[in-house]
Amino acid sequence: MSHILVVDDEPALLRTLKINLHARRYSVLTAATGQQALDAVGRGSPDAVVLDLGLPDFDGVDIIRGLRASLSVPIIVLSGRSGVDDRISALDAGADDYLTKPFVVDELFARLRAVLRRSAGLAPPLSVVLGDHVIDTAANTVTGPDGPVRLTPTEWHILKLLLAAPGRLVPGKEILREVWGPEAEDRGNYLRVYLGGLRRKLEPDPTRPRHLITEPGIGYRYQP
Numbered sequence: 267m268s269h270i271l272v273v274d275d276e277p278a279l280l281r282t283l284k285i286n287l288h289a290r291r292y293s294v295l296t297a298a299t300g301q302q303a304l305d306a307v308g309r310g311s312p313d314a315v316v317l318d319l320g321l322p323d324f325d326g327v328d329i330i331r332g333l334r335a336s337l338s339v340p341i342i343v344l345s346g347r348s349g350v351d352d353r354i355s356a357l358d359a360g361a362d363d364y365l366t367k368p369f370v371v372d373e374l375f376a377r378l379r380a381v382l383r384r385s386a387g388l389a390p391p392l393s394v395v396l397g398d399h400v401i402d403t404a405a406n407t408v409t410g411p412d413g414p415v416r417l418t419p420t421e422w423h424i425l426k427l428l429l430a431a432p433g434r435l436v437p438g439k440e441i442l443r444e445v446w447g448p449e450a451e452d453r454g455n456y457l458r459v460y461l462g463g464l465r466r467k468l469e470p471d472p473t474r475p476r477h478l479i480t481e482p483g484i485g486y487r488y489q490p
Contacts, residue, residue, distance in 0.1 A: 268382055269293040271312040273303040273329070274344070275322050283316065286371055300324030304332055311337060314382055316374070319345040319356065327359045334360035340381035344369065350449060357447050364447070380440050390429035394490075396477050397470050403429065408468070415467050420445060424460055428478065428488035437485040461486060 270292045272283050280296045287294045295312065297303040300321045306312075315333060319326030330341060340362040345352070348366045356364055362381050365374055394401040399410045406422055408415040417425065423445050428436060439451040450456065461480065465472040479487045 268313040269295070269310075270314050270316060270378070271295050271297065271303065271306055272316045273297045273300070273321070274316075274318040275299065275320070276318075282371075286375070290375060298322075300326070300329040300332075303329060307333060307337060312339060314340045314342065314378060316342050316344050316378070317361075319343060319347055319352065327355050330356060330359040330361050340378075342374070342377055342381060344374065353447065353449055363443060364449075377443075380443075390426045394429055396468055399468050401425075401429070410468075417464075417467065421460055421464055421467075424457070425464060428486060432488055432490050435481055435485050435487050439485075441486065457486065 270287055272280060272287070272294060273296075274280050274283070275298050277298070280298065284294045284296055295306055297306055300323050303315075303317070315337070317326055317329060317333075321329065324332075326343065326345065330343075333341060341360060343353075343356045343361045343364045344367065345356075345364070346367045347353075353364045363377050365377060390403045392402065392404050394403065399408055399415065401408050403426055406417075408417060424441060427441055427444060438454055438457055441457060442451045442453060446453070446456065461478060462472070465475050465478055469475045469477060477489050479489050481487060
């Protein structure tokens with residue numbers, strides 16, 4: 267059972283989220299202020315944090331930084347602040363996802379499931395053989411039949427997400443949120459461009475990929 271810390275100063279919303287989390291078999295701890303959140307984390311680490319930015323004692327971005335000083339668990343911001351600058355500040359401070367109020371409860375739980383999956387040990391293997399290439403994910407090196415192959419930081423980010431889930435479909439929106447942030451989740455053209463580049467560098471025949479597979483309209487899959 268995953269343990270979720272929900273931080274929000276709206277009592278009705280806290281009750282609603284607590285009821286819905288319990289119904290989905292999550293253990294729940296609530297906090298109405300930033301200090302209560304920091305104190306709760308000091309007593310024990312949750313598996314994920316759902317955090318409002320508009321708290322009565324501290325700005326939520328400062329709370330994210332405080333949590334990140336001792337926690338590596340996923341943080342989902344749930345806020346009425348919808349500006350791009352607010353999203354960027356929260357993500358740069360260490361948030362993993364950002365959802366604006368009003369929100370759809372089912373979407374919040376879909377995002378919660380996604381970040382929990384990523385934090386549940388889904389790390390790429392240290393060494394992967396992909397076609398004629400040997401990939402070292404710790405050293406960020408690729409060696410092909412003609413020598414080293416250079417990948418950009420964005421290509422590495424996408425590739426590691428796929429390598430961490432061999433044979434599993436990774437939704438395109440999940441990759442977009444992880445690499446570029448929530449505001450980019452409708453920009454599927456980003457992934458088409460970067461996956462095309464990865465295939466040209468790593469696949470024996472980029473026009474007929476065997477390892478970096480597209481599931482049209484859904485997402486991508488690494489097939490060992």
